[in-house]
Amino acid sequence: MxxxxxxxxxxxxxxxxxxxxxxxxxxxxxxxxxxxxxxxxxxxxxxxxxxxxxxxxxxxxxxxxxxxxxxxxxxxxxxxxxxxxxxxxxxxxxxxxxxxxxxxxxxxxxxxxxxxxxxxxxxxxxxxPLSAVTAWQGLFEHGPLDPTAVQDGDAAARDRARHANKAIRVLVAGAAGGVGSWAVKLAAAAGATVLGVARPAKSELVRSFGAVEAVDYAGAEALSGHHKGVDLVLDTVGGKDGMRQLWGAVKDDGLFLEVGDGNPDSVRPPGKKADSKWYLVHTDADQLQAISRLIDTDGLRxxxxxxxxxxxxxxxxxxxxxxxxxxxxxxxxx
Ligand SMILES: NC(=O)c1ccc[n+]([C@@H]2O[C@H](COP(=O)([O-])OP(=O)(O)OC[C@H]3O[C@@H](n4cnc5c(N)ncnc54)[C@H](OP(=O)(O)O)[C@@H]3O)[C@@H](O)[C@H]2O)c1
Known part of the structure; x- marks a missing residue:
């Protein structure tokens, strides 16, 4: 038939x-x-x-x-x-x-x-799904944050993970966008200290997602001196100029992750030791389920x-x- x-x-x-x-x-x-x-x-x-x-x-x-x-x-x-x-x-x-x-x-x-x-x-x-899972994988799979902090189960283990994540400073570029906004929300929910890079008109929005500070694109590079750098840069914008600037923000033992246009290695400053990579999101029903639960329990939107x-x-x-x-x-x- x-x-x-x-x-x-x-x-x-x-x-x-x-x-x-x-x-x-x-x-x-x-x-x-x-x-x-x-x-x-x-x-x-x-x-x-x-x-x-x-x-x-x-x-x-x-x-x-x-x-x-x-x-x-x-x-x-x-x-x-x-x-x-x-x-x-x-x-x-x-x-x-x-x-x-x-x-x-x-x-x-x-x-x-x-x-x-x-x-x-x-x-x-x-x-x-696509934005939140891409952000999840940047923070918890490729990046250093412990997902136990946002997962169901043992409350004591969750508190320990949140405490450990608190010491980790994350900088999200494109923080008002689809992937970037989820990266800020999930990293903040996991206890990390989050800085969001966005246009000044979106600063308030980025703070409302849980960032402790909203940084203008032009100011991202200055983070290296000002705040002694961050442990993880998650860039959702890309482009050589933007990536060059963000390299200034990442600590020498940190990690620079990219999902937007380009590979950070192509503009790595001489002598910079931090790891870096572009990654491609993959489907994962368990991660999607964890995000679904967080939306219902923590009110993420x-x-x-x-x-x-x-x-x-x-x-x-x-x-x-x-x-x-x-x-x-x-x-x-x-
Ligand atoms: N690798 C992967 O697996 C994967 C997965 C999902 C998405 N992506 C890619 O990741 C990127 C971000 O996706 P998204 O859904 O988050 O996009 P989006 O919602 O459009 O967000 C991008 C953000 O980048 C900022 N931006 C700064 N300069 C920009 C420019 N010149 N043009 C456009 N935006 C600019 C914008 O915020 P301001 O207005 O504050 O500047 C915007 O909020 C896209 O390139 C997408 O294809 C990759």
Whole structure:
């Protein structure tokens, strides 16, 4: 029997940024995949250019549907003891390089799916997964913070971890953005001392996320002398000039992590000993679950710039790529 068709937005070729309304067959899930009735998705800045910029992430055949994070309701679950039942409300992220979620139904690998925070709407929840998990991995997987401080379980162990994290100074650049705002919130929730770099107009916002100090981009370099440097720089902006400046802030035994455009090593000052790397986020259902719990228990919230209906997809992408957003843009689907 022919599979029913579902509405989807397609990018016809990697070279074109034009998006078109189309139909695709109802998803056929691979083993280990959920099928999710999509409620809302969040586009990423410049995502229509990813395939041209990094073709080696896009080698598998796929329909070129954008948006790799969203929220929705489970229609069918993979077999296994720890699966979420059909009818569960979830939020999710996909690896770049697979068919995205800007369609009515999507297949999503179990490694990227968790129960939606019950205190968030579908639109709010769609704005969380990619940014928050990227921030989580920078702080707790690549960086020196102990995640025990924000995890469920033994309260004494949590207090010990918070105490240890308190000695760690973290500088987040792009602190008002999607990834940056989560990095500030999660690092502060874990007990670290957080400084946020943002435009002066966003200082108040950055402090409201939990930063003890908001620093203007022009002042980041001066942190080396002024505050004896930081243990971790997490830069979400990139660019050679910005990275050069941030090198000034990191201690010699510290770490410089980058998720934006460029590799810090390419502008490492002579003699600077700190470690550095660019990293790529990966899906992790346990991390997503921990973030979901923190949202419900600690009241952490995503910053949503604007919510667009499905048929206004072009306007939503224009807004994201225009670089003037304050938080995430969301597109509702069903
Ligand atoms: N490596 C990975 O795995 C991974 C994962 C997720 C995202 N990313 C990348 O990380 C970057 C940040 O993502 P995001 O979702 O946090 O983006 P976003 O919400 O647009 O935030 C970027 C922040 O950078 C600041 N900024 C400073 N100079 C800028 C400039 N010239 N152009 C644009 N923004 C500037 C902006 O704040 P101010 O207005 O205060 O300057 C903005 O808040 C993007 O490049 C994204 O593709 C990478």
């Amino acid at each position: 022919a599979r029913p068709l579902v509405k989807a937005i397609l990018q016809p070729t990697a070279a074109s940024t034009r998006l078109v309304l189309a139909t695709l067959p109802y998803p056929t899930p691979a083993e280990g995949d959920y099928v999710i009735k999509v409620q809302a998705v969040a586009p990423c800045k410049d995502e229509r250019g990813w395939e041209q910029a990094d073709p080696h992430f896009f080698t598998k055949p796929r329909d070129r549907v954008p948006c790799i994070e969203g929220s929705g309701t489970v229609v069918s679950a993979p077999s296994g003891s720890s699966t979420l039942a059909p009818g569960s409300d979830v939020f999710f992220m996909l690896d770049a390089g697979v068919t995205g979620a800007l369609r009515q139904y999507a297949e999503v690998a179990a490694s990227g799916v968790s129960l939606k925070p019950s205190s968030l709407s579908f639109s709010q929840a769609a704005a969380v 995503p910053l949503v710039d604007e919510v667009y209906p499905f048929e206004k997809f072009e306007a939503a992408f224009e807004k994201v790529d225009g670089g003037t957003t304050r938080g995430k843009v969301v597109i509702t689907v069903n």
